[in-house]
Amino acid sequence: MNQEIIRDSFTLPGEEGYEKLTLDMAKKWGADVIRDSDGTKLSDEIINSGYGIYSTICLIRSDNQWAKENTDKLQQNFLMSFPVMAEDDSLEIEPLKGYFRDQFRLNKKDDPKEFWQVFDRTSGKEVPKEKWIFNEEKETVFITGITPWHKYTVNFLAVRLWEEISMYNHITNDWGDKERLMAVEPRYPETRVNILKWLENWCLEHESTTVVRFTSMFYNFAWFWGSDAKNRYLFSDWGSYDFTVNPVALREFEKTYGYKMTSEDFVNQGKYNATHNPPSKKYRDWMEFVNSFVIELGKECIDMVHKYGKKAYVFYDDSWIGVEPYGKRFPEFGFDGIIKCVFNGFEARLGGGVQGVDVRELRLHPYLFPTGLTGEPTFAPGGNPTLDASRFWVNVRRALLRVPVDRIGLGGYLHLVEPFPDFCDYIEKISDEFRLLKSFHEGKGPRSMSGKVGILTAWGSLRSWICSGHLHEHPEVDLTNVLEALSGLPFEVEFLSFDDIRENGVPEDIRVIINAGCAESAWNGKDEWKDEKVVEILTKWVAGGNGFIGINEPTAVDHSSQFFQMSHILGVDKDLGNKKCMGRYQFDVEESHFVTEDTPEPQIPACGDIFVLDGNTRVLAAEKGAPTLTSRTFGTGRGVYMSGFRFSIENTRLLTRAICHAGNMEEEMGSVTGDNMYTEVAYYEGKGKVVIINNSGEQQSVNIQMKDGSKLQVHVEPYDIEIKEMQQ
Amino acid sequence: MNQEIIRDSFTLPGEEGYEKLTLDMAKKWGADVIRDSDGTKLSDEIINSGYGIYSTICLIRSDNQWAKENTDKLQQNFLMSFPVMAEDDSLEIEPLKGYFRDQFRLNKKDDPKEFWQVFDRTSGKEVPKEKWIFNEEKETVFITGITPWHKYTVNFLAVRLWEEISMYNHITNDWGDKERLMAVEPRYPETRVNILKWLENWCLEHESTTVVRFTSMFYNFAWFWGSDAKNRYLFSDWGSYDFTVNPVALREFEKTYGYKMTSEDFVNQGKYNATHNPPSKKYRDWMEFVNSFVIELGKECIDMVHKYGKKAYVFYDDSWIGVEPYGKRFPEFGFDGIIKCVFNGFEARLGGGVQGVDVRELRLHPYLFPTGLTGEPTFAPGGNPTLDASRFWVNVRRALLRVPVDRIGLGGYLHLVEPFPDFCDYIEKISDEFRLLKSFHEGKGPRSMSGKVGILTAWGSLRSWICSGHLHEHPEVDLTNVLEALSGLPFEVEFLSFDDIRENGVPEDIRVIINAGCAESAWNGKDEWKDEKVVEILTKWVAGGNGFIGINEPTAVDHSSQFFQMSHILGVDKDLGNKKCMGRYQFDVEESHFVTEDTPEPQIPACGDIFVLDGNTRVLAAEKGAPTLTSRTFGTGRGVYMSGFRFSIENTRLLTRAICHAGNMEEEMGSVTGDNMYTEVAYYEGKGKVVIINNSGEQQSVNIQMKDGSKLQVHVEPYDIEIKEMQQ
Structure with a gap:
């Protein structure tokens, strides 16, 4: 690289006990910020080493002591029981049967008759409320006066006992009796007060933190677990609002919108409101209603962070429901930055295109963790993290040709990189590649087609x-x-x-x-x-x-x-x-x-x-x-x-x-393109540069069109990048 | 075969000019009846040779002279024009565009406003009748006050100029200027009179005919042809009632049922009423209405045949709409027999299971014709009619184990078999096989499973x-x-x-x-x-x-x-x-x-x-x-x-x-089965026989269960049959 580029804009995951490694890698990769990760801490030596400090918080699972003392203020959602066939004119259904009891329990506190519904799923019709009763002790619903050989389900309010990300990490990593975190519902006034109090306290205690990295705000995407290990994930959807439901919200919605959301509006014949499916008008109203709440309380939190002289970034992945960065009201939060983890190019475009923040950062993969998404080794014997990193980088780099991104970074346990010096070298290389590409976006962006x-x-x-x-x-x-x-x-x-x-x-x-x-x-x-x-x-x-x-x-x-x-x-x-x-x-x-x-x-x-x-x-x-x-x-x-x-x-x-x-x-x-499909080309008119990337594992030769209409043949090494002057 | 079976129940297609062949084959195959076919005649020598005589007639295309003189009484049907995009608030549509003009012309005689409809196929709504006019001279429909960029179609009544079976044979065989037959509509009183007159005359002229073989009755299955050779068969359905539509029927239906069938009830968004699709209530009413007419006029024809001392059989294939042999009213026709052409076992079951007739006959394949269904050679150089016959027979024979059939036969040009002596031998063999199987059905049928x-x-x-x-x-x-x-x-x-x-x-x-x-x-x-x-x-x-x-x-x-x-x-x-x-x-x-x-x-x-x-x-x-x-x-x-x-x-x-x-x-x-799936077994308790057939081209060995519970091993030659005593 023959460019003069300042080596910054990189967020490094530091680790207590590995101070030398942390500072060495910070230098090698050109980090200007050091962050903590789930399960790691930063020592004073790191904190005071002159780098910016990101600290990760997740408001709804942060004060587990309070949650344990206030289990009537946990997050809730509607579930549909598994269907049960009537063989007679009455039937008893155990709503939770088939669900993972470590995740769900029945909400017995709020009157089932106010929120629950029973359906005949053969006819598709609701069973009138007079025809069923809830037995609190047996935790069953008894239905009478029904049609034999029809099947019935109960829509019910479930309280969630285990915050899903905590649950997933805990079970996947076999954490045994490590504490299970719970997600509190911020709609309850007491919860809201406690969240704000906790945050203020946290700000006071984390003087050296320059950026508060919110692991999104209040509500996780929907993830219902089952009791049968052969069908553990009964429903999982990255964008659904199922976990935003609770009695307070339901009642408030009715007051605001003048009509009532029923359990069936969420359960939707067991399909719920999966994001892949077209949304109903009612569901859009509900989203608007929740979004409004998340912004309002979110903004209060962000204002507090600002009050303590820190910046507020949002990590857009867990608990991001209601935070949609392309929502029209997103800028109202007042976030200073957004961080998006990326496996692919479209995610880089997502992160890079967000409006209403100053900083757009990508967290690259692989995560510094012994195993990858499907349990395969990464930073462990048998793993090849350099190869993994290069695969992800090839996906992401294409997008960085098209959209400017401000920062990149990594996450996880830094000490795991020690046995992989080639990985450390590779990250150095791509972080420089990133900075170079970033520099080209200054001024006018890359040339695009007219339409x-x-x-x-x-x-x-x-x-x-x-x-x-x-x-x-x-x-x-x-x-x-x-x-x-x-x-x-x-x-x-x-x-x-x-x-x-x-x-x-x-x-x-x-x-x-x-x-x-x-x-x-x-x-x-x-x-x-x-x-x-x-x-x-x-x-x-x-x-x-x-x-x-x-x-x-x-x-x-x-x-x-x-x-x-x-x-x-x-x-x-x-x-x-x-x-x-x-x-x-x-x-x-x-x-x-x-x-x-x-x-x-x-x-x-x-x-x-x-x-x-x-x-x-x-x-x-x-x-x-x-x-x-x-x-x-x-x-x-x-x-x-x-x-x-x-x-x-x-x-x-x-x-x-x-x-x-x-x-x-x-x-x-x-x-705007070359004549070899394994390469991609970007013309930065403002900089007078043409960038040619090779997306393949073989050397490629490509002819590109120059300003005067002539063709220039360029050779690019496997997965590599070449820079040419637009006017040779 | 060690059985004493009378060698009859076979219908042979005779041919004028091949009298010796006709009589030789009649003897070889055990024929008791000689028939004519489309395009063949029987000479006096054949007619007077002492065999029963089947003569084929198709009432609606028999008197072409009358049809030509009464082109306002031809059969009709509804068609939907090809959709046309409006680029303006008016549009001109040529309803017949894209249809085969040799088959269809517009019905200009009956008021289009009474029967036709115009649809906006973008919105799915009908265009009010005030908004369109029919231009008789230009043969177009002009529509005004419509929405630009919607597409429109016209449902219209078309008169059919060429009976479809005649058209298909004519075009496929390149018959040049051979006369094109037309299908007359028997709902017109004049047509009805002429059909009956023609039939009476025919009966008088065909004294030696013992069986009148109706090529079904009045209405063919639907077959719409297009003008584009790359999509000739626009719609073809074996069971649809589209060709039963005409102004007389439509008006009469309204009187009888108290509501009106619209063109759209038939056109059905261009899907028509294909038999593969579930029928609407209205369409079922229409079917009942047509069935009633076909039975009533059909019975009159059959009665006339009986009056002249002949039997009336129906060939269930062309023009069979309204004749459904499993319709509840089918016995009312008074047919003496039904003939079904068969490629497959299920068709043999269909023919064999018909109630309300004395005789059930199957017409085997191949048809004695130079080429087969897809134009491949059969009785022509390169053809192997014996192989063809054996393939069809293996399909059909299985069914004959299960259901009794009274007769079999062939159709076509007999002279074509002369160069294929192995075919003649094979037909001899299977006709004997047929008679043997038929004999086993006497008394109690084959053993079946209990349920x-x-x-x-x-x-x-x-x-x-x-x-x-x-x-x-x-x-x-x-x-x-x-x-x-x-x-x-x-x-x-x-x-x-x-x-x-x-x-x-x-x-x-x-x-x-x-x-x-x-x-x-x-x-x-x-x-x-x-x-x-x-x-x-x-x-x-x-x-x-x-x-x-x-x-x-x-x-x-x-x-x-x-x-x-x-x-x-x-x-x-x-x-x-x-x-x-x-x-x-x-x-x-x-x-x-x-x-x-x-x-x-x-x-x-x-x-x-x-x-x-x-x-x-x-x-x-x-x-x-x-x-x-x-x-x-x-x-x-x-x-x-x-x-x-x-x-x-x-x-x-x-x-x-x-x-x-x-x-x-x-x-x-x-x-009820053996232990070798390439064979099938039928136990005829009444006869004390077990029949074992080999459906494969290899010799098979199978163990079958005897009355005393013992197993008997049986070897069967490729495609062959074995008969065993139930009690060995």
Whole structure:
């Protein structure tokens, strides 16, 4: 590297007892801040070594003594009992049966008749409250006057006895009788007072802390555990508001919104309100209600931190419900920074794109821990943390070409790196790479294509750059894969909701809209596509020269004569089995096309019985007689259909070409990409630099376009980076 | 064969000019009847040779001269125009665009405003009649005051110019300017008069005809052709009533039923009323209405035939709409016999099981024609008709073990067999095999398992032993495959509708019910499963010791908390994508089980994201983490799930075992089957015989159980048959 860059912007996890290592690594990696981690402490020697100090706190599980003394103020949620078959006209149900008793107990304090509901899940109807009674002693619900051979469930309020992150770490690491932390409910006035008191006290006791790193605020994502080890995680969703429910909130909501949220509004036939599914209006109201509370109390906490001269950063991962960084009200918190842990590029885009904070920091993987996510060794015999780090870095680096990030860092137990000197060298290398890339973003950002890409989902901008959770958790979610591909591509990206389209039409600068997902999903939109207004606006917009890309079951909902409501633009539709008797247009697959130029045999997951409408649909790929990739001209615009999308280097190129094609931007492509899909290129006009990265494990050669129109051939080592002057 | 059997019951297609061949083959094959075929005539020499004579007639296309003179009395149907996008607030649609003009023209005679409808297919709503006008000269519909960027269709009445079977044969065989036959509409009084007059005349002129072989009655199954050769068959359904529509019928229906059938009741968003889809109440009314007419006029024709001393048989294949042989009113026709062409075993069961006729005849394949169904050579160089015949015979023979059939026969051009003496020998052999099997059915039928199998569909007994069309047309329809497997198995089979279950519960003698199909299909039942009464009755019935087998998406409909409404019995359910966040029970596949004893690695098509409910579901096979075969005990009964079913010898055995297991009949299996799945066994107690057939191309050895409980080992040559005494 021939650049003069200040070696800072790095957060190092320090560790008491390893003072020399801490300070050596701080120097090697260019740290300017030292942090503690779950299970580590910083010694005075470290604290007083002149570095900035981050200290991690999690307000709702911090004062466990208080929690133990106030078990009537723990967090709660609704659960649906497992269904039980009636063999008679009465039935006894044990609501907690099948749930993990270390996590849940019944809320017996608040009147079940106020909050609980019993359902006949055969008919789908509620059982009137007169027909059931709760037996407090037996912890069962007895139902009478019902229909034999129907199955019944009880929706009930459960109190949570173990904060989920504590529970997961405790059980995974076999912590035995180490104290179990509990999550207190801040809606209770006493809890609120205690949280604020505890925080103030903490601020007073942590004079040297420069940044308070909130492990988010008050509510964790939903995670229901079961008693059966063969089905431990009964429900887990990264974005659901299930854990925000409690009697205080329910009553307050009714007062504020003028109607009552029922248990079934949350239980939702046992599907709960998974973020992958389209949200109901009521659920959106509830989210708004909770968000408002989290901001209000959160701001009070942040103000207190500021009062003590410290900065407040939020670590966006656990207990982040109501903190959505792309929520319109997020800036009201007054956070100084946000820290996002990243496995992938889209997460780097998420962290890097947050507005309303001064500092955006990424916590890189691997975490300094003996084992990884699935229990495989990392910093332990058999592990190869350098390889792990390089895999994550290759994912993340692409995104750093596109979005500026202020800081990076690591977390965990620093002493674990000692036996891995190559890892220490590698972190040194990538931290310098990071600083270099960061420097290029100063002034004007990287060159992008003229037309923006819009991602249309039921959630819109609230869930910018994320669906729900990590890519490795739900690798089958097409949109997560699309976001990962887009994270490093030379397109500006905007996230749109159906309301956005209805109210304002498609924003002027958007050239291509992507709708990707299965018919049932929020990413697709489902019932939103029944709104003719949406179809109308988008149809006209495409006809006027724009592009619409549909992936998997785009625009799909059972409505009128078509399943894909934009089939007239996509040129294909899907038969669910009720169009067996309709003829199928016999297409030929086009042998060469702009979209498949780099990937003549694209790897696209099939999507059942997709059929083309007529000869105006050009089929670019097919599998077992069903098209997997098509293009259709509509007016002066285009529709492109892909039957699925999985992130890979090849598919990223395919998507690049599909977007350029859909948006009539084919000719621009050469000015923002090279001719080798295993490399990516970013032109920083403000700096006069071109950055070329090699995303592959082999040496690559790529021709890139220079300012004068000439081509420059560049060789890049495996996974490496090259910098060239824009004007050679 | 050591049996004394009279060599008759065979119908031979004779041919003028080949008198010697005709009489030689009649002798060789044991014919007692000679018939004509489409395109062949019988000479006087043949007619007077002492054989019975079948003559083929098709009433609605017989008097083409009259049809040409009365083109206002041709058959009609509703069509939906191809959708057209509005770019403005008005639009002109050419209804016939995209349709085959040799088949269809507009009905301009009857007021379009009385019958036609225009739909906005974006919103799904009808366009008021005031907003469109029909331009008779331009043959277009002009629509005003509509919404730009919505798509519109016109439902219109089309007159059909070419009878479909004539059209198909004409075009396929390149008949050039050979006359095109037209189908007349018998609802017009003048047509009716002419049909009866023509028939009377025909009877007078065909003195030597002993049997009038009606090529069904008046209405063909639906077959809409398109103008684009790449999508010629726009809609084809073996059982739909689309071709029974015309102004006379529509007006009469309104008078009879007190409400009006609209074009959209037939067009149904372009899906029409495909037999694979669940029928609406209105459509069932229409069917009843048409059936009534077909019976009434049909009976008049049959009575006339009887008056002239002839018998009336119906060939159940073309123009059979309204003639459904399993319709409750079928016996009212007064037919003397029914003839069914058969490729498969289930079709033999269909033909053999018809009530209300004296004679059940099967027309075997191959048809004596140069080419087969897909244009491959049969009686032509490169063809191997003996092999073809043996393949069909192996399919059909299994069924003849189970059901008595009175006659068999062939069709086509007899002269084509001359160069194939091995074919002539083979037909001799199988005709004798047929007579032998027929003789065994005299008195008591073959031994069956104690419990009957019920097939539960939206159509019930009306569509006994058939879904819609042949197995090779829709090999993906699970139930057709199941029927083919069942056709030769030692179970009595009954076809049940949901009304049957609702009104009378499950019949006493049924031990196992099968529900098989995709969620959208009539075979599954779709909305019928929303009826809690049905679920209740079946749940109780299973709990009481019976079995329920679900295949593909059994009992599936979007209702309440489950997709499979009988999931509590099947032990599995399917995630359509909205239960991503629910945990999946981690099952193990059982290594050995009664059901998979003969097929440890069963070939079962996967069905998406199937998950097991809990540890009480036993998984017998799985693919990519999703179960494909499961068993669950419920009360004293059982549920079995299979994610799909395709007919094969191995899967037939798997199904046998699944039924025995579901119905707690495991121990009976040895008394009705052998221990080699490539063979099948039938015990005729009345005759004291055991018949063993080999369905495979290899010699097989099988142990069968004798009356005294001993085992007898039997060797059977490839595709051959062995007969043993029950008491050796």
